[in-house]
Amino acid sequence: MGVLSSSVSITQYKVEGQLPAPVNEAVLKGLQRNSITDIDNESEELVSGWAAFENPYKPEFELAGVSLDTRFLFSLRIDKKSIPAKTMKKHYFLEMSKRLAESGRDFLSKNEKREIREHVKTTLTLRIPATPNIYDIVWDYEGGKLWFFSNLKSANEELETLFSKTFKLTLIRVFPYTMANLLAGLTEPEKDRLAKLAPTAFTG
Amino acid sequence: MDVSVSYNRYKFIGYEFLTWLWFLVENEPERLPAAAKNLDSLTIGNRMVIEKRRNEEVLEAITIKGDDAGLEEGLLALKKGAVVTEINLVQTMGEYVWSFNLKGESLNIYSLKTPPVAPVESGDDIEGAVIEKIYLYEQVIDFIYNLFKLFIKDRVSDSWPKTVNHIKKWIYS
Numbered sequence: 001m002g003v004l005s006s007s008v009s010i011t012q013y014k015v016e017g018q019l020p021a022p023v024n025e026a027v028l029k030g031l032q033r034n035s036i037t038d039i040d041n042e043s044e045e046l047v048s049g050w051a052a053f054e055n056p057y058k059p060e061f062e063l064a065g066v067s068l069d070t071r072f073l074f075s076l077r078i079d080k081k082s083i084p085a086k087t088m089k090k091h092y093f094l095e096m097s098k099r100l101a102e103s104g105r106d107f108l109s110k111n112e113k114r115e116i117r118e119h120v121k122t123t124l125t126l127r128i129p130a131t132p133n134i135y136d137i138v139w140d141y142e143g144g145k146l147w148f149f150s151n152l153k154s155a156n157e158e159l160e161t162l163f164s165k166t167f168k169l170t171l172i173r174v175f176p177y178t179m180a181n182l183l184a185g186l187t188e189p190e191k192d193r194l195a196k197l198a199p200t201a202f203t204g
Numbered sequence: 205m206d207v208s209v210s211y212n213r214y215k216f217i218g219y220e221f222l223t224w225l226w227f228l229v230e231n232e233p234e235r236l237p238a239a240a241k242n243l244d245s246l247t248i249g250n251r252m253v254i255e256k257r258r259n260e261e262v263l264e265a266i267t268i269k270g271d272d273a274g275l276e277e278g279l280l281a282l283k284k285g286a287v288v289t290e291i292n293l294v295q296t297m298g299e300y301v302w303s304f305n306l307k308g309e310s311l312n313i314y315s316l317k318t319p320p321v322a323p324v325e326s327g328d329d330i331e332g333a334v335i336e337k338i339y340l341y342e343q344v345i346d347f348i349y350n351l352f353k354l355f356i357k358d359r360v361s362d363s364w365p366k367t368v369n370h371i372k373k374w375i376y377s
Contacts, residue, residue: 203375
């Protein structure tokens, strides 16, 4: 889901920490180091990495494409291979029949079945292309704010892990407590009261 | 405090925020421009989820959907002790209209539609369109943030019981 889509979802983050100067270069290097790699023709099932906003299928970054006004704009790409259950079942059955015919037996042990399943999975994973999912990111470095254009739990978790690995900065998800405690400008006594809050009854 | 602990423990703040916001939209709309300078109106849109909860358990949930749906059932649910957990809002500034859903427990925004931007016809148009879109998203995000600030300042103050009384009067009116 992207910045230019007609309907978007946004998860907000607060970014804590500083990058070494010059910041533009640190961001660019981080993105290049952790850009998406292709897993087509590989046995890996899932890979995530940074991608350029304008051309997410070509893992190349240039400062002009990443730096926008006072912000950074790039994407998280998650490539995943999903083998349809029915395809898996078919190839498992064929492989099992072949193994039974070769061995001359009419049964296979639990271990043999597990080995066949793994073998079939690896073979199929090598053959199918990964499906890319692209989620845009707008990062206001000076303001310590980041918008991630997805509310999907798995995509948000992937973002948090990769961002921390890439930039060594802390991403704090904005939800009611963090917005109140970190962003609403509450005084220390107000924060103490916040910590002790209990649900209000609007009835009775 | 651990993030997931604080997320779960204080989810109710988000539900109370949306319930308070519904009250504000219906009863004190003159306070809304304090959260967005050029605001003309904020109205409840075509979707609202109201839940009666006990800890993590949802005891009763109603979803009101549709452009002409009345909110009377929602008020009835509030009388039974429910709170608003998701709300669709329509924000108007001059001729510009935004609509979006806001989730109480996460403050996540979804199905956000902004006023239209100039169509992207070539690669050269992308940068301008993105800058315009970011500006339009900012109008919603800053508005929610300012509304939340108004709410939470009241919520942690001594005046909260007074606000609760006003909300109760509205619910039972």
